[in-house]
Structures are given as structure tokens and as C-alpha cells.
Amino acid sequence: MPKRSAQRQKAEAQLDELRARLDLLKARARNMSADARIATEEQVDLLERRLGQARSRLSGFAEVAEDTAETLVDTVQSSWRELKREIDKLLR
DSSP states (O other), X not given: OHHHXXXXXXXXXXHHHHHHHHXXXXXXXXXXXXXXXXXXXXXXHHHHHHHHHHHHHHHTGGGSOHHHHHHHHHHHHHHHHHHHHHXXXXXX
């Protein structure tokens, strides 16, 4: 169980990091022109929904079998990488 707990904690920390980066992006959007702000806010809304989906997947982590847990962690980490890449692109 310690490995499983560590995996979950790592995934949660990664998702928390993305939440903070989205908050930063939202703060930056407030200083943009109206058109840029609207476009950025639409992207942030989409990314927030995807982040919520990743959190939902992770919420079932404790109830799944060991082999399924590995797949679940891989899926969440894949989502994290994709979201991070997209957020980083918007933060440039």
C-alpha cells in the first residue's frame, strides 16, 4: 500500500500544480485586451474541465484493483503531461 499511496499523492500534487498554473493564467488574462482575454478565458475553461476529469478519475483510485490502479495512474499522468503542455503554451 505505501507505493499506491505515494502514487496517489504524486498525482494529486501534479494536479494541484496545474490548478495553480491555471490560476496564474487567469490572473494574466485580466490584464489582456478584451479579445485576448476572451480567447484565454475560453481556453482556461476547457482546461479546467479537463483538469476536473483527471481529478474525477483519480478519485476512484482507492477502490480499484492493483493492475487497474497502475493504468489509472498512467492515464492521470498522461492527462497531466498534456494539460501542462497546453498551459505552458498559453503562459508564454
